[in-house]
Amino acid sequence: MPNLNDVFETINMIREECLDIRTITMGISLFDCASEDPNRLCNRVYDKIMTRARNLVEVGNEIEKTYGIPIINKRVSVTPVSLLAGNLNRDDAVRLAQTLDRAAHELGINFIGGYGALVQKGFSAGARVLIDAIPEALSSTQCVCSSVNVASTKAGINMDAVAEMGRIIKQTARLTAGQGSIGCAKLVVFANVPEDNPFMAGAFHGMGEPETVINVGVSGPGVVASAIRRAGVCNLTELAETIKQTAFKITRVGQLVAREAANRLNTPFGIVDLSLAPTPAIGDSVAYILESMGLEKCGCHGTTAALAMLNDAVKKGGVMASSHVGGLSGAFIPVSEDAGMIEAAKCGALTLEKLEAMTAVCSVGLDMIAVPGDTDEAVISGIIADEISIGVVNTKTTAVRLIPAVGKKVGDMVSFGGLLGEAPVMAVNPHSPASFIARGGRIPAPIHSLKN
Amino acid sequence: MKTVITVVGRDSVGIIAKVSSVCATFGVNILDISQTVISEYFTMIMIGDIDNITIPFTRFVDEMAKLGQENSLEIHAMHEDIFNSMHRI
Structure with a gap:
């Protein structure tokens, strides 16, 4: 018989801490x-x-x-x-x-x-x-x-x-x-786009995938934040353990749902994506996790280190909980979809440059960021080039989902509704990379890509 | 296969009887009950065997939720696999 504490821990995660399965995606x-x-x-x-x-x-x-x-x-x-x-x-x-x-x-x-x-x-x-x-x-x-x-x-x-x-x-x-x-x-x-990612907007069915497949993305920033708060005063080694154990539990639910969905749909099970995916709901925020680790505001100095540790601990806990892990698998930091990120961006603690640094240590990249509508297209290409080069050189996935909101300027809010949330328009470096972007061509692959 | 039924709410006479009665109606055999009352709040976990359940399990979940609403209790029936997956290696 499952013990009383375990049963109520699970129920509490679902009802109070926003634990959910973010998506079942059929490829x-x-x-x-x-x-x-x-x-x-x-x-x-x-x-x-x-x-x-x-x-x-x-x-x-x-x-x-x-x-x-x-x-x-x-x-x-x-x-x-x-x-x-x-x-x-x-x-x-x-x-x-x-x-x-x-x-x-x-x-x-x-x-x-x-x-x-x-x-x-x-x-x-x-x-x-x-x-x-x-x-x-x-x-x-x-x-x-x-x-x-x-x-x-x-x-x-x-x-x-x-x-x-x-x-x-x-x-x-x-x-x-x-x-x-x-x-x-x-x-x-x-x-470096993954071919089995279940999360939107980047999901597609890769060339080496089977005819159909079930991939599942879990979510649970609220559960991790609560576990960190419960851990109280402890050092970061102990905190990493707490995050690992929590990630294990979250991922096991993802694995169960993925296996069950695959069985019932008579479709092969592909992967569970371990990503911590926030929503605009209060208590379902990756920024709040970082703040519950001891940062005054997400985006302050120390944020990249805290995020690096979080991302690593989530993977270590999650990887043992699932037979196949894939997709993006890391903490997401979409600004408009995360109540804590929105607050931090509004008060100026979180800037585009800091977000770029954070993407070097977590999954995906500059995600759901609103910039002024009159931002030049070459500047947008420059932002893309910077972010993409972090991925290429570090052999990881990076991505850019920018919204140059027409008619909006720095400090205005743009609302998308639902899971896409709302974003404060963030400042962009006004100096132009246009001549660099206009050169075109290909930046060669880094030397460490030659592994054979 | 088993279900875990949790009941939480203000204590009153006959809670176990009402939950057991719905279980019996739909062929859910009760295997174990763990129950406690802390400062007038009633908390119970019931394990039921659903191998011979007479309706789809998802309907049984609805029946339990309805019973909860009628009696101002929070009643949830869930498949035991979610607890086993999360807490056992």
Whole structure:
């Protein structure tokens, strides 16, 4: 019989400390949907997604009720659409995004990822068409998420793509200006993108993945923050132990849900993503974890060290709890989605430069950060280039999800609603990198990529 | 397979009887009960065997939640695997 303390510890984590399963994401391969005829391509894509994922939401709801653990999102990720877009024109590529959106609405899922391209070494015809279509695709759909991988440790950095993405982000912001430039919240630029990430907006179904797969992302910043507060006065060695033990427990729930979802959907289990994913809800914040470790405000000196320790302890605790760990697996620091980050950015404790340093030691990167709407596209490309080079040189994933909110200036708030939250517009270094970005070409892969 | 039913709320006469009665109605065999009252607050954990349950388990969860609402108690039925996963290696 489970003991009384264990039972109430679990129930308390769920009800008081916001423990939940952030997402069950079904990956679906679209390779067999390829067609020279755009209409046929759209129909095949729609039919395949509707067939494979038809029970996803229902099964997610059943598991939620059976185990009493909230499962916040059910999502689908697909093969990078650029791989199917070689014969399409821009309008066809937009129509394909609308097809994905229609399928997402029909299924009752909140996001569908994979409207993206991998261009770390250069552009294929399909990648070019797709990237060109991103602004219109994101402004004419609600659930479609897009990601573009512009660099890897093996290939170096495609600076032509970095420059292009600066333009695409600005254009997307303009086309969705009426809704706080929300299109940019569904667009991520990556280095070393993982092919099995269940979290949006960067999820897609990688080339080496099976026909369909179930990946699960857990969440539990509130649980970790509470455990740290309960640990009281102790040194950092002891605190790291506390975080590890908590991460183990959180991840075991993710593993249980992933296994059960895979069984019930008759789909192979892929990975559990160990990321600590915050939400705008009070008590579900990564910034509060860092502050409960002893920082006055997230972003003060010491934040990078605290985050490095947190990120490492989460992985060490989580890795033993799951048979397959993957995706992004680390602490997320999206500004608009984290109540503590929002506060810290508002009061000036957290700056763009500090966030960039923090991304060197945790998962993902400059995430959900609003910048002034008149920020030059070359400056956006410069921010991307900096962040992406951290990933390339340190052999890790980094990403940029910036929102140049049209009509907003430093200090204004931009609201996206729901899990995407709201963000204070942060100051950007006004000096221009335009001539550097305009050079184009590729920054060669770092020497330590030559491992063979 | 087993379920863990937790009941928390102000103590009154017949709480165990009411919960047991719903279990019996739907074929859930009670295996163990651990219960305590601390300053008028009633806390109980009940373990039930659900191998012969007569309705889908998700409906049983709803029935328990409804019983809780009717009696101003917090009653949750959860599959035991979530506790075993989290607390046992």
